[in-house]
Amino acid sequence: MRNYYFGSLVLALLYACGGDPQPKHSFYFGGEIVNPTSEYVVLFKGETPVDSAKLDASGRFELRLDTIQNGLYHFFHRPEYQYLYLEPGDSLQIRLNTVAFDESLVYSGQGEAVNNFLMDLFLEAEGEDPIIRDGYTRLEPGVFRHRLDSLLGRKLGKLESLSGEEPLSEGAREVAYSTILYKNYFYRESYPFWHRKFSEDKTLHPLPGDFYDYRKEISYNDPDLAFLRPYYDFMKFHIANIAYMGCQEACDETKLGLSKTLHFNRHQLSIIDSLVSQEELRDNLFRTVAFDYLLKNDTEAHFEIFMEDFKLRSANNRHLGEIQDLREGIRNLRANKPLPPLYVRNQEGDSLLLGDLSSGTGSTVFYFWSGPEPRHLRNISQKVRELQASYPQHRFIGICLRTEWDRWNELVDTYGLNPEQQFWARDFEEFAHTLVVYHPFKSIIVRDNRIIDGFANLNTSF
Numbered sequence: 001m002r003n004y005y006f007g008s009l010v011l012a013l014l015y016a017c018g019g020d021p022q023p024k025h026s027f028y029f030g031g032e033i034v035n036p037t038s039e040y041v042v043l044f045k046g047e048t049p050v051d052s053a054k055l056d057a058s059g060r061f062e063l064r065l066d067t068i069q070n071g072l073y074h075f076f077h078r079p080e081y082q083y084l085y086l087e088p089g090d091s092l093q094i095r096l097n098t099v100a101f102d103e104s105l106v107y108s109g110q111g112e113a114v115n116n117f118l119m120d121l122f123l124e125a126e127g128e129d130p131i132i133r134d135g136y137t138r139l140e141p142g143v144f145r146h147r148l149d150s151l152l153g154r155k156l157g158k159l160e161s162l163s164g165e166e167p168l169s170e171g172a173r174e175v176a177y178s179t180i181l182y183k184n185y186f187y188r189e190s191y192p193f194w195h196r197k198f199s200e201d202k203t204l205h206p207l208p209g210d211f212y213d214y215r216k217e218i219s220y221n222d223p224d225l226a227f228l229r230p231y232y233d234f235m236k237f238h239i240a241n242i243a244y245m246g247c248q249e250a251c252d253e254t255k256l257g258l259s260k261t262l263h264f265n266r267h268q269l270s271i272i273d274s275l276v277s278q279e280e281l282r283d284n285l286f287r288t289v290a291f292d293y294l295l296k297n298d299t300e301a302h303f304e305i306f307m308e309d310f311k312l313r314s315a316n317n318r319h320l321g322e323i324q325d326l327r328e329g330i331r332n333l334r335a336n337k338p339l340p341p342l343y344v345r346n347q348e349g350d351s352l353l354l355g356d357l358s359s360g361t362g363s364t365v366f367y368f369w370s371g372p373e374p375r376h377l378r379n380i381s382q383k384v385r386e387l388q389a390s391y392p393q394h395r396f397i398g399i400c401l402r403t404e405w406d407r408w409n410e411l412v413d414t415y416g417l418n419p420e421q422q423f424w425a426r427d428f429e430e431f432a433h434t435l436v437v438y439h440p441f442k443s444i445i446v447r448d449n450r451i452i453d454g455f456a457n458l459n460t461s462f
């Protein structure tokens, strides 16, 4: 599983762990990583690193703990991660090849049953997603629900037969069950909005009275669910849905006054505030809304109003620092500002100021890619070639993040990229945060070191 949010809490902790193996242990996690993309495997519970292990020369690692709390964890091998369910006494081996991280991942040993099952669910869901999004959501609500229900039935059936073969613990069963259920609810919440896209309707399709009946079963306060991906994805859509519907009923659109996006996001803050009490889930949802809103690049005055509201509802949010940094980053990328003073390297190894690359006539367009994402590199290179043909007066400059220096050099050669238009950044976190790189096709248009558009997108801005 890959994300474009370049998380910040991992690096500092990588060096803190390790040490001698424990003489007696009740938890073991180890295995082999083929084509490693970093030196470490870090095990997390929620946002807290539990332990980390360094890979040996053959890509093997081992991690032993005296004890472990049962629950949902994830392991991180930069830049990818995957969830797993762990219990005391587990002795779990993984094997994976980073070329196809999720597809190649296999668990063996004590704890394998539930984790291989979760992995199967994850891969199945990836395959089903386009079918549901582009197919099922075109259907009328009754048929749509029927299709989803039979999918749900099939998955629950598989869980039943797994439990028959190998008794799962209550906790393991619960995680598998919630994964199935909330994936289904996620599509239900999204349906009216996706359906509207496909239909000619300007308004949302009327739904049968019992369409949202499952909402009675939703848990808003279970700490075990807070970091379950399908649940979290569901919650985001659920809150947006309630905010949107509530607004349609209660607000007079002609009298909104402020920007529509600010108005809607304030509704979202208020819904989270009233519905969710589990602390981490609350903080994370508030953070997600703040990030989504800030990245819409509204005006400073509107940001001010939003943040006042945010602090009123979530004064001690654990992500407040990060949100303020993002705001600062956005402020520094507004039109007419000079580019932040960041250095990159060319293939000769010379250190160059980013702003200097944009001097001369015409506009310079910066875009970003990274070594561990070859598919993205292919797509973005193709896109840049097209844009270059249509805009010969623009200079397109690729900045490589999250990649070792040697690997970057190799990739520039392998992909036949023009070395004069390719540069390497040492500190990806500094770049990602300062230049607000949260979208894979994010780009920055600059002329003579003055920002024209700090939030351009290669796919939509040209």
Ligand SMILES: [Zn+2]
Pocket: 246, 247, 248, 250, 251, 263, 264, 267
């Ligand atoms: Zn409203």
